[in-house]
Amino acid sequence: MSHRILIIEDDPQIRRTVDIACQAHGYATDVAGDGAEGLAKAQKGSADLIILDIGLPRMDGLELCRNLRQSHQTPIIFLTARNDEIDRVLGLELGGDDYVSKPFSPRELLARIAAVLRRGAQGQSDDALRIGGLTLHLGRHAADFNGTPIDLTRREMGILMTLARRPQQVFPRPALVDQVYGIGTDVSDRTLDSHLRNLRAKLVAAGCTDGIETLHGIGLRIGACRGA
Ligand code: CA
Numbered sequence: 752m753s754h755r756i757l758i759i760e761d762d763p764q765i766r767r768t769v770d771i772a773c774q775a776h777g778y779a780t781d782v783a784g785d786g787a788e789g790l791a792k793a794q795k796g797s798a799d800l801i802i803l804d805i806g807l808p809r810m811d812g813l814e815l816c817r818n819l820r821q822s823h824q825t826p827i828i829f830l831t832a833r834n835d836e837i838d839r840v841l842g843l844e845l846g847g848d849d850y851v852s853k854p855f856s857p858r859e860l861l862a863r864i865a866a867v868l869r870r871g872a873q874g875q876s877d878d879a880l881r882i883g884g885l886t887l888h889l890g891r892h893a894a895d896f897n898g899t900p901i902d903l904t905r906r907e908m909g910i911l912m913t914l915a916r917r918p919q920q921v922f923p924r925p926a927l928v929d930q931v932y933g934i935g936t937d938v939s940d941r942t943l944d945s946h947l948r949n950l951r952a953k954l955v956a957a958g959c960t961d962g963i964e965t966l967h968g969i970g971l972r973i974g975a976c977r978g979a
Contacts, residue, residue, distance in 0.1 A: 754868055755779045757798035759789030759815070760830065761807050765853075769802055772857035773864070786810025793819050800868060802860070804830045805840070813839060826867045828860070838934045841913075880915050883976030885959055887912055896957040896978065906931060907950040914963065914973040923970040947971075 756778045760766040766782055773780045781798065783789035786807040793801055793815070801819075805812040816827060829850040831837045840850045849863050880887040884897040892908050894901040903911065909931040914922060922930070924943060932938045947963070954962035961974035 753777050753779050754799040755781065755797055756800050756802060756864065757781045757783065757789070757792055757825075758802045759783045759786070759793070759807065759812070760802065760804040761785055762804070765804075765830070768857060769860065772861060776861055776864075778864075786812065786815045790815050790818055793825065794823065796823055796825070798825055800864060801825055801827045802830065802864075803827050805836045806832060813843070816843065826870075828863055828867060830855075835934050838929060841930060880912065882915050882918060882973055883959075883961075884978055885915070885954075885962065885976035887915055896954065896959040896976070899957040901953050901957045901959075903950070903953065904946075906946050907953070910946060910950055911962075911973075914971060918973050921966055921970045921972045927971060 756773050758766055758769050758773070758780060760769065760782075761784050763784070766784065770780050770782055781792055783792050787809040789801075789803070789807065790810060792798070803812045803815065807815070810818075812829060816829075819825070819827075827848045829836075829840045829848070830853060831840055831850050832853045837850065837852060849867050851860055851863055880889060885894065886896075887894050887908070889912070892903070892905065894903055894908065894911065910927065913927060913930040924940070928936065928938045928943060951963060954960075958978045959976055960978055962976055964972045964974045966972065
């Protein structure tokens with residue numbers, strides 16, 4: 752049985768391009784041109800995956816997502832047009848979801864669709880990020896180190912996920928603040944330090960003594976997370 756994809760996009764040309772690409776790939780499709788219509792169709796629950804533009808009339812994509820998540824867990828691939836939209840999408844702490852930035856090629860989008868559908872078919876087991884002994888359960892805002900649960904606040908989880916998603920990358924503090932708290936948010940050094948201190952203490956308490964590396968004067972990076 753072919754998967755059904757709901758495309759919610761107000762730009763007729765992009766909507767049509769995505770629709771044609773999906774159909775050519777063998778997916779059944781449904782389309783909506785604004786947020787209210789999109790939410791109504793999404794709530795029917797017949798779609799296996801939703802392609803969701805952020806900038807939409809009558810209800811933007813993020814609000815649609817918030818509404819839909821109260822009752823449905825249909826995976827979503829967001830279409831983002833601007834950097835600040837990407838940050839807001841990342842702020843959702845995506846579980847099985849993903850995003851594609853405009854402009855994108857139909858081929859790139861189809862690859863993401865296939866990956867998200869594949870993850871869904873494997874159940875929730877893949878909905879986790881692993882670094883050494885540290886596991887971040889993305890959908891549940893939960894973490895553990897070698898099986899020991901770590902109780903994290905939303906901000907602490909945000910910091911850890913931001914670092915863990917790009918394990919090679921060193922995040923200067925302002926970049927980390929933008930990712931975790933939202934771009935342009937005025938977060939004092941003290942606030943970030945206090946969240947980092949609490950986060951480190953919780954990691955260490957669970958045995959993860961090398962969870963976060965500080966490169967002085969440069970920034971922060973996820974550690975090897977192998978423990979002592
Ligand atoms: Ca739009």
